[in-house]
Amino acid sequence: MTKQANGGPLVLILEDEALIALNLQDDLQDAGYGVAGPFTTCAAALEWLRTQTPDIAILDVALKDGPCREIALELERRKVPFLIYSGHHEDRELLADLQHVPWIEKPAPPAVLVHACRQLAVGHT
Template sequence: MTEAHTPRPLILLAEDEVLIALELADSLERDGFEVAGPFTTCTAAEAWLKGHEPSGAILDNALKDGPCEALAGDLQGRGIPFLVYSGHSRTPDLPEVFANVPWIVKPAPTEALLRALHVSLRGE
């Protein structure tokens, strides 16, 4: 008798700091997620997203090729929950697409990031 395989939730990871990206990917996989990426540019993440449907995403709001406003807008438009993990604090002049998403400032404990992701995926 074989066990039914439950697919792991797929998380798009867009992070341009290599050590942070590798640590996050490892933590996500240990927590039961499948990881797409890490993508170091908005362009690469957007190209991947055209053919895939992740369960959620973790974005640095600015990658090697600039701000991730278009990527965040695409995720939001498709109803894919995401959170921002950034070295910058949330400011009032941020694009509207970032207004109501969880924003975690680096560095933060991995457990806090994973908790926020789980809450985001549940739609709370």
């Protein structure tokens, strides 16, 4: 696991709603995590992934430049645990082959997401 300057794991955030992304970033940083992003497009996240690897990730399914499928598959290839954070139940259809990935419906209290990240990090160590 990659330890950041703050001592916590690095979480990639892929979320195109600015308010949600910034709140999520603040909540994770307050809980001791390092944050990569938040990225608002799949293209920006893929560019970052060319040279970096997070410890865990939180992905919205539907971004302005399309579904997060390519990011999800790249994270799986690297064995990086991630969860889906989406407000659209029907988005599950976009990632039908990733049904094993934890799914949290928006909106969710910050404590739920922080707890889910802790579980992903523990399962990854």
